[in-house]
Ligand SMILES: [Zn+2]
């Protein structure tokens with residue numbers, strides 16, 4: 671179900687310099703945090719993880735790095751209806767499955783636009799230039815462990 675990042679993931683150094691940005695240790699660290707655990711963390715979660723290796727990094731710096739990485743196209747910012755923005759290092763076309771119980775976010779593959787247009791019988795003269803998919807439900811773990819009603 672998960673869309674794996676292919677081995678030809680954009681080269682960090684290239685993307686960052688073609689975006690006209692300086693390669694800083696902090697930016698690399700933030701990017702690595704995102705690559706290591708692909709659970710679509712929020713900026714605060716990225717900050718907590720980055721701090722383990724880089725204790726002096728500040729939350730403001732993390733926000734900054736995430737913004738730069740997003741601008742360079744290395745990272746995608748994903749917004750769901752509630753909660754803070756989440757960050758995803760999978761820049762290929764994909765949708766998200768959101769677990770309504772634990773809040774987990776998983777990448778899902780989506781067919782290409784031409785195929786979707788056919789499936790949805792979109793008349794030929796419509797031009798699609800953006801699409802976003804999210805599915806909601808329970809992840810395998812939560813499906814096996816339904817939330818008990820708290821007293
Ligand atoms: Zn879950």
Ligand SMILES: [Zn+2]
Pocket residue numbers: 710758759760764765766776777
């Ligand atoms: Zn994603």
